[in-house]
Amino acid sequence: MISDEQLDRYRIDGTLLRIVRDADPRNDIRGYVVAWNESSVAIRKRSRKLVQLDRKYVYQPYTESRPAEYTLPRETNEGEEA
Template sequence: MISDDQLNKYRVSGEKVRVIRDAIKSNDVVGIVVAWDADQVMIRRPNRRVVKLDRSYDYRPFTEPRE
């Protein structure tokens, strides 16, 4: 699970993140961290839609290559 400190760092910097939900690359969510609570993270996608995702997913900077 991603820490509050790391989420706050992404939110303040406005850095794009990649949320890896499973092994299929097309299922990744790319966007900016908007808010979070104990269970979920809100990500604003490039089309300005907001998506709620579970905190247990893998959150990485968008600039890092996907493994």
């Protein structure tokens, strides 16, 4: 999970982020950090729409290359042990 300090740095610097939600690059979100709480982050997309995302996703500057699939967090179903 991303730290408050890192989110604050991205917000102050106005860093365009890539939010990786799963293995499919088409599902990535690009935007800027607006606000956050203990469990979620508000991101302003380039279309000016706000989306609220879970903090468990991978947040990285858009200029960095996308992480390899095997390094992404895995989703688990309830009742299923990871």
